[in-house]
Amino acid sequence: MATTALERQPTALAETASQTMCAAVVHDFAEPLRLDEVPMPVAGAGEIVVRIEASGLCHTDIHAAHGDWPVKPTLPFTPGHEGVGIVEQVGRGVTEVAVGDRVAIPWLGYACGTCEYCVSGWETLCLEQKNMGYSLDGSFADYVKAYGRYVVKVPEGVDPIDAAPLTCAGVTTYKAIKVAGTRPSDLVAVFGVGGLGHLAIQYAAIAGGRVIAVDVVDEKLELAEELGAEFVVNASRRDPVEAIRELGGADQAIALAVSPTSFEQAYASLRRGGTLVFVALPAENHIELPIFETVLNGITVVGSIVGTRVDLREVFELHAAGKTRVIRETRSFSEVNEAIAEVEAGKVPARIVFTPELSG
Numbered sequence: 001m002a003t004t005a006l007e008r009q010p011t012a013l014a015e016t017a018s019q020t021m022c023a024a025v026v027h028d029f030a031e032p033l034r035l036d037e038v039p040m041p042v043a044g045a046g047e048i049v050v051r052i053e054a055s056g057l058c059h060t061d062i063h064a065a066h067g068d069w070p071v072k073p074t075l076p077f078t079p080g081h082e083g084v085g086i087v088e089q090v091g092r093g094v095t096e097v098a099v100g101d102r103v104a105i106p107w108l109g110y111a112c113g114t115c116e117y118c119v120s121g122w123e124t125l126c127l128e129q130k131n132m133g134y135s136l137d138g139s140f141a142d143y144v145k146a147y148g149r150y151v152v153k154v155p156e157g158v159d160p161i162d163a164a165p166l167t168c169a170g171v172t173t174y175k176a177i178k179v180a181g182t183r184p185s186d187l188v189a190v191f192g193v194g195g196l197g198h199l200a201i202q203y204a205a206i207a208g209g210r211v212i213a214v215d216v217v218d219e220k221l222e223l224a225e226e227l228g229a230e231f232v233v234n235a236s237r238r239d240p241v242e243a244i245r246e247l248g249g250a251d252q253a254i255a256l257a258v259s260p261t262s263f264e265q266a267y268a269s270l271r272r273g274g275t276l277v278f279v280a281l282p283a284e285n286h287i288e289l290p291i292f293e294t295v296l297n298g299i300t301v302v303g304s305i306v307g308t309r310v311d312l313r314e315v316f317e318l319h320a321a322g323k324t325r326v327i328r329e330t331r332s333f334s335e336v337n338e339a340i341a342e343v344e345a346g347k348v349p350a351r352i353v354f355t356p357e358l359s360g
């Protein structure tokens with residue numbers, strides 16, 4: 001349905017307003033998503049409309065669709081915050097992008113631009129922020145409306161299907177490695193090799209780190225080795241803390257698995273002066289950490305949330321230069337519920353990317 005919309009050329013605003021498109025919509029947190037025919041968005045002042053070419057499925061979309069978090073999206077809404085596509089409309093006052101540009105539309109859909117966080121390079125902490133696929137309709141649709149100032153151009157030579165996972169999984173792990181402060185020769189323990197982990201391994205290696213990857217699935221650990229992990233541990237067979245300590249302990253540990261136990265193992269694997277970066281958001285919200293060892297060993301524990309527009313530009317720059325590989329599989333929007341089930345069952349090697357071209 002609505003695939004004909006994809007062949008249309010850019011249209012005048014008045015014409016577009018009466019047209020419809022296809023979107024994967026959440027109507028009820030306890031129900032599957034529905035593919036609906038909805039009105040085409042129209043760009044207002046400062047806004048753009050993007051024809052989606054690719055949209056990655058992030059775990060956050062699944063939490064949004066299930067209403068898992070304390071602040072829930074207002075129903076009905078369209079998830080998706082790894083949208084990549086071509087700008088087809090620009091509203092009044094948009095100077096950052098033009099019709100025909102390929103852009104990425106990340107989680108940070110809007111920030112105020114003037115608060116102390118926004119002006120100090122921490123726009124991701126802005127209290128006024130709006131998020132794609134959560135408080136704003138996201139990219140599980142043929143078209144999406146976005147703020148022109150908060151999208152990031154995708155450089156020439158980057159496949160839009162690669163660009164989609166980079167827009168959240170990529171920038172999130174890139175930022176986590178920056179926050180970790182990885183330097184050449186540091187031992188970096190990456191806990192969880194999936195959509196995020198497979199990219200974290202590559203960014204840690206780019207920063208000069210020596211990587212040890214931890215997971216419970218052998219195929220994922222093989223992938224980790226292919227992507228540059230020097231050491232791997234299957235935590236279902238061997239205590240990862242012991243394995244990492246044998247190597248002298250981790251300078252940094254990146255917690256990407258949605259398991260509090262894995263966070264505690266990541267902490268325990270650190271050497272003195274080490275840094276633990278919290279990234280994953282397990283449903284179980286608490287872990288136990290010892291105060292005494294944290295103080296005496298000079299441990300840093302830090303949270304890292306997505307990344308800024310500058311971080312995303314750097315992620316794209318690295319990919320365009322051939323420094324990273326994105327492991328992904330494509331599906332059509334009509335398979336959205338099956339795709340969510342696959343991710344929940346842990347059956348997906350890394351990332352699923354929806355491509356509307358295939359929907360029908």
Ligand SMILES: [Zn+2]
Nearest residue numbers: 058060168169
């Ligand atoms: Zn995400």
Ligand SMILES: [Zn+2]
Nearest residue numbers: 112115118126
């Ligand atoms: Zn702000």
